[in-house]
Amino acid sequence: MGVKTAKTVKTLETRKEQIHQAACRLFHQQGFHGTSVRDIAQEVGILGGSLYTHIVSKDDLLWEIVNAVADRFVDRIQEIAASDLGVMQKLRAAVIAHVEEITRDIDAAAVFAIEWRHLSPRRRKAFTARRNDYEAIFRGMVDQAMRERFIASNDPSSAALFILSALNWVFTWYRHDGRMTPTEVGRMLADFIFDGLKRRTA
Amino acid sequence: MGVKTAKTVKTLETRKEQIHQAACRLFHQQGFHGTSVRDIAQEVGILGGSLYTHIVSKDDLLWEIVNAVADRFVDRIQEIAASDLGVMQKLRAAVIAHVEEITRDIDAAAVFAIEWRHLSPRRRKAFTARRNDYEAIFRGMVDQAMRERFIASNDPSSAALFILSALNWVFTWYRHDGRMTPTEVGRMLADFIFDGLKRRTA
DNA sequence: CCTACCGATCGGTAGG
């Protein structure tokens, strides 16, 4: 037994990570309530009851998944907000980061976007609060861009909702075997959002 | 008993309509697999087994709901496509119509957007085909607008996905007690999509 | 539309 004891790259994952990955895939494909703990266990090669050595409850598993995604979103935008970029560059960077995070793991992104509704009421509330914080940072950037007269509208809430809407649906159509990288898609969407589709006649 | 025999406006609905409405609400709030046929039955004041006088199966109920929504989307865009409007006016009208249909019944729109995944495999395929047809009409308009040089990009697929993304997320945040009507939201989003958020410096 | 029921499966646990 030397230093490289891993049989394959796959088995470097801990069982916990395997369970998270399997749960993401199944929650995305079949929905939270359409996935049984036995489905998840089977995917990692154990029986249903044995899952409970690794998880507290099915609800707790969902909670860990959506929180891991939320952590990444919040980290990315806080770093951008704290940078010394101009406000329009910050907004562009935030759009690209959002697309990068959504496409990093489509299954996890889908669970984050859709299945969080099925958290227990207490946790659903906590999740909504975190997402509101994230969106508030976004809205703050939009507001500043309006005050600095880069953005035309005077309704930062609606403009922020427009941006986030355009981004949040990406998980339904992005394909990793397509012709664009996540960053390229992010840049393209940033162009569409800030410059619009219409040809500038100037 | 005169002409106006209805006890309340509510009881004018047929039992079938009551069931559809209750199912939409519950499928949206709890998800398809998180809603039992007994939940739906309780909402209309009968027992679980009695539902089956009105529906064939739970899957069939979901199918009827998503198809009713699909019918409305397709009707609206076909009427616009067949009109004699200019291509940019058609696109604007299609954006507004899409928002109007999504906000007409938020519960139904959510089931249409999200819960269709839980249809039986055969019906899921049929649903995807219908949605692809709808999106193809949208994409055709975008393509024509590019050929007529109204739209700058030369990638109609990506531009159409951008538009539909911006619209399809609206069901998560539109509130009927908010300050804008569906048509106003549609017009605003059309402005954002085609003109962009950035102030035109011309 | 209800009563009464079907077999299957659910999330989760005890004890090893």
Added chain:
DNA sequence: CCTACCGATCGGTAGG
């Protein structure tokens, strides 16, 4: 991590 099990609930049906 498995064996064996818990009470609860699932979608759906027969017979009235």
